[in-house]
Amino acid sequence: MSAIRITQSVGLSGVNNPADVKAIQTALNKLLKLLPSINALVVDGRLGSRPENSKTVAAIKQFQSKVVGMVRPDGKIDPNGRTHKNINDKLIIKSHQLRFKLPLASSNVQELTESDFLSVAKALNCKVAAIKAVAEVESSGDAFLPNGKPKILYEAHIFSRFTNHQYDSSHPSVSSRSWNRSLYVGGALEYKRLEKAMELDATEALKSTSWGRFQIMGFNFRAAGFASVEAFVKTMFTSQRKQLDAFVNFVKSKGLEEYLRTLNWAAFAQGYNGSQYAQNNYDIKLKKAFDKYDKK
Template sequence: MTKFVGRGEPLDSQGVAEAAELLGIPATVLWAVVTVETAGCGFMQDRRPVVLFERHEFRRRTAGRFDVSHPDISGSPGGYGPAGKHQHDRLGIAIQQNRKAAIESASWGLGQVMGYNAALAGCIEAEAMVSQFCRSENSQLIGMARFIRARGLDKHLKQCAWADFARGYNGPAYAVNRYDAKLEQQALRFASQPMPDLAVRSIQLLLSYEGFMPGPVDGYSGAQTKRAIARFRAANRFGEGEDPDEKLLGELLARLPSDTAKDLSFHG
């Protein structure tokens, strides 16, 4: 079964700057979109990208052939089940039936871009988009920005027209989950407090890969993050202390697997 495990590189300042520039918006607005869409993190603890498998999309792409035999992965909207591993399990079952349709029927990464929107995200095809998204959160964020711009939704973000953006990004039922209100709330929050520290956020994500639970991957170093840092240092004889620093970040980044994949999926 396909694992979808790549390097899992955390988001950095270059990725944020490029995405914000593509959209012509301040970082506060960009962070609002990221936070509301995936709680701010594009990878799970096993370095697989966050996904949500949409069984109604799989039904559409396979003409309902698997509705009876596999109702969990082919049917009416809904029936998602829990987030995380369960979504990859559903995706894996769908891939056994029809790989192309399955990958196109899942949303991927930070921005939860649907596989069938790969071209709008600047990629050749869904497989290529997923390959990029497995590699880094930068790729995920830039893909999301390209999708937003291709759909003409950047104009709504520039105007902070939250309902218009939510309608275009999440569909006409956006109000059920209050996407517009959540976006506005997060934008106001980021405008009135320090922005997430990307180095801290990277350390949090990388610590989660190592099995040390730092709490939310949010770029703010709270008590749980500090305890995780102290435990990692003690377990690996990597000095003492509970504060994040560049040396710790370098050590954690060095533990990521090498990346030998060709960077061919983006175009235009």
């Protein structure tokens, strides 16, 4: 849905032309993820005999509070006014997100060369074995699946958080309030889960997925050097070298290169995998992989 046009004011003390009210109700339904306590509105063009008790007015006020930043939401939308412009801004962004389609496959699934590892180790001032250790532990050394798509892992608990838990009941396989290991299906089937979540909210689904050989989470797209998660994902489909470059950007952005240089695996794992890293023995796995490559 692109930008909407209203001819007269909608909401409290508004003119409330039915066509205008319908336009606002439809628009707010498209933006429900921004309104955590609002359920889908009935698109009937009416506010009822007591507009102050209307669900549509409640949604307008919450949008004004949560998105527009109004300290005292007035529940009224004027044509081309502040609230109207913010609604259209969000609709345009959402329309752009919905147009995003995953690439079919990579045209370059070649393995990283020793030269690639050497250049990155020089950039991060660490041993080659340290880079190889991360690559092995994060994705078992595989950047791409047999079908040419980058290896991924979709995280339902992150998608749930990013979408204000609104899909937990209706889509439990892709939106879960808490982490649930049983939801993982592995391999190419993870794309089925991702695509199902993308039908609900494409951008938040991409952010909720880890990508490629270094399994960088989509929500870290800026740290990896990209302006949008969509641009990050497209790059993950291109080549292992591009995935490696994103890894370098991410490590530098997070200030983790020192831990690779000093082989402080616990500190690196905490910064790279989060505070729960010990539950999966990431630091132990990294040290074991490093020792293997350092002896070669």
